[in-house]
Amino acid sequence: MVEIIFIGTGGGRFNLVKQSRRTGGFRIHGKNARIHVDPGPGASLGCRMEKINIQKTEAIIATHAHIDHVCELPVIIEAMAGFSGFFGKRVPKGVLIGSKNVVVGTPEYERPVSKYHLSKPEMVVVPELGKPFKFAQDCAFCAMPANHDEKTAFGFTLVIDGVKIGHITDTDYAGVDWSQYSGCDLLIANVIKPSGKSIPDHLSCTQAIDVFKAAMPKRAIITHIGLELDSIADSEAKKLSQACGIPVIAAHDGLRIEI
Ligand SMILES: [Zn+2]
Incomplete structure (x- = not known):
């Protein structure tokens, strides 16, 4: 059994500041790895509220260097690396998978994690x-x-304990062949806007219809929800279900899914 726990399901600049929905990313807990995806602001506190011990983290995935995805990356690295050996001396532990701007940095994006913290994962x-x-x-x-x-942002697929989970990070609809995400048991997509509204570099519910139709996962969840979508997320997810012919739900903070 693989468990997904949504620590924070809010997206966008206004939600980031207002924290109407939390912004701590989500966790994937398998038999051999507990993974934190995109630890934005409130990731550690959100985990505490959901009774998750962040010291039990084997891997972190940081899909891109925007603040709502990496603000608490150093905190989760601290937790993952933990204490061991004599006198609590730290030994490198765990895995960090991050975009180039997260791990290396570029002139446009100063790396959001220090050399000190980059030395902590194994x-x-x-x-x-x-x-x-x-x-x-x-x-x-x-x-x-x-x-x-x-x-340098990336989405991903993860085959964990025989289950295939896909994650579509912040992205424009154009320029990606969405059929590459096919074959997922569960597809978790960052969808920030309701249908009929759009914003560059992010998906709306209208665009999500075509994404899901191309990828055809067994089921899908929308998250990283912006303020305009917030109060109508459940009804928009229902519309997506009907349009795509697959079960689609909107995540909420604290939602747990077993697959
Ligand atoms: Zn972003």
Whole structure:
């Protein structure tokens, strides 16, 4: 059994500031790996509220260097690396998979994590698109395309304990072949706007219809919900279900899904 726990389901600048929905990303808990995806502001407190011990983290995935995705990355790295050996001396532990702007930085994007914290995981990876690799037993990761204003952003698929989970990070609809996300048991998509509204570099519910139709997962969840979508997210998800012919729900803070 794999469990997904939504720590924060809010997206966008206004939600980031207002915290109508939390912004701590989500967790994937398998038999051999507990993974934190995009630890934005409130990730550690959100985990405490959901009774999750962040010291039990084997991997972190940071899809891009925007503040609502990485603000608490150093905190979750601290927790993952933990204490061991004599006198609490730290030894490198865990895996960080991050976009190039997260791990290396570029002139446009100063790296959001210090050299000190980058030395804490046992393995730090900037994944190549479409090249799967294993980072734990029964746990294979593959970075997938996205088209975001953080140009090194990636989505991913993760085959964990025999279940295939896809994640579509912040991205424009244009410029990505969405059929590459096909075959997922569960597809978690960042959808910030309701139908009929749009914003560059992010998906709306209208665009999500075509994304889901191309990928055809067994089920889908929308998250990273912006203020305009917030109060109508459940009804918009129902419309998506009807339009795509697959079960679609809107995540809410604290939602737990077992697959
Ligand atoms: Zn972003």
